[in-house]
Amino acid sequence: MIFELIVQQLVNGLTLGSTYALIALGYTMVYGIITLINFAHGEIYMVGAFVGLYLVTAMQWNLLAAMAGAMAFCMVMGIVIERVAYRPLRRSTRLSALISAIGVSIFLYSLMLLIRGAQPTRFPKIFPDRMLSLGVAEISLLQLFILAVSALLMIGLHYLVQKTRVGKAMRATSQDYDTAALMGIDVNQIISYTFAIGSSLAAAGGVLVGMYFNAVFPLMGYQAGLKAFAAAVLGGIGSIPGAMLGGVLLGVLEMLGVAIGLSSYRNAIAFTILILVLLIRPTGLMGRQIQRKV
């Protein structure tokens, strides 16, 4: 009985964790390249969920097309935000870029509050409530869909970053910004790409979570953004596999925490784990060791 409960929570945690991972990837990629904690990322995820919802309900698109639409929309939004709010601050202190990001975040959720109000909107039911048996646990069709989509997107990202020219340029830029520029890489363009990719992954995460919890609301980016950021740091900020691992791990641990009766402390679980891990391994689970240079 206990064993079955744990396996069941493992399945739930894996589903939740893969959505955290999708959001965490955007944090980690942006941080890896311009060392900015992009606090507007949670709001991009929220906007993605709303765009997906709009395309499914008002435009009657099918789910996959709506998801692609939301991803494309947020891609453009990510590029525009970087142009307007971060690029002018590239050469000033990191703190001013951070405050600018917070400004964007406040702007976006207030805008959505004005348009949609604070009440959550329900996502139309697309998947039937059928549960597939896994022997000891059950998995719903929706959970299966979330896992499959997240896995596909992450494999796609891995391919993009490891095997293509753009990916190579991204890795070079994150390793050494100035040297990459000297090697003839258009750094500004690479940063735009990074924001575009990160934002589209967040949008996909937004649509998936909107369906999973059956609620889309303007403040949904706040907790999800903070937790995904925690996941990115847990995995080692700047590391793409780290963000995936951190996201899945946090999701699983959170659900296990709920299972053992810590549900009222649910939002504290992620951060407690984060602080504990940082004390033992400051660079996160898969982070690079940073050489201190004089």
Next chain:
Amino acid sequence: MTFLDNLISPYYTQVLIFVGIYIIMALGLNLITGVTGQLSLGHAAFMSIGAYTAALLSIKAGFPLWASLLSGAVMAGLFGVVLGFPTLRLTGDYLAIATLGFGEIMVVVFYNLKITGGALGLSPIPIKTNLVNVYLLVVLAVLVMYRLQHSRFGRALLAIREDEIAAESMGIHTTRYKILAFAIGSFFAGLGGGLYAHRVSYIAPGDFGFMKSIEILNMVVLGGLGSIPGAILGAGVLASIPEVLRGLRDYRMLFYGALLVAMMVFRPNGLLGGVNFRRLVLRTVRTLTGDRRPAGGDKTGVRG
């Protein structure tokens, strides 16, 4: 106090008191983030510790105001040491991340603790904060911060901000100084929290979330990092902006967000960042007295 009440309407009294409380907390964060260069994203957590401690002592133990405030501030400072000790040994953004996490954890803890009233919050806290005692403490805080920044201790902190490795090789015990600065900054956050609790008479965990920390950080960055007049100006502007923008109703936060971006894009070092006040005053005095000699540069490295 009564004669002041007749001079200023209750509405303005309230706004001025909040400005004063925010000035005290912004000065604390300015020491951590502005002077020492350590980014803290959890200042509101220390504010909440001060607020709850002071409020509980006032309600349950009947402490006089000054004793509650002091205990709250000391408690916040102690938590600062506890959190700073493991995290400040590391360089980089770890303090930022740990303080962010700590802030979220404290909110959840206050929601679940019996003694703090959980989600219902604490009330009624006796209303004892008024214009006189707030601004007395503001003056005191400014004096303390000014003396701190222009002491051996303050110069060590500045050295850490500019280059930690160089500071260390000059014989500055960086970890100890960083923890001390963090504890003092948290102390002021706790003091502000206590004042806040004794003004609004009702506190709940939701009052001290991540957005509150960000609000205080905005004040420090907007005014100009490391600048005492900057922190005062930032707190004054940002604590009263929501009141000024009240006419915009629902569009208030929208403007606030856009304003933050615009201010950073056009004035990335803050309103008063890089302004040298001694020089400014000297120049003004010389212009006024008709003295044509160029103003002497202040080379101590304290920016504004």
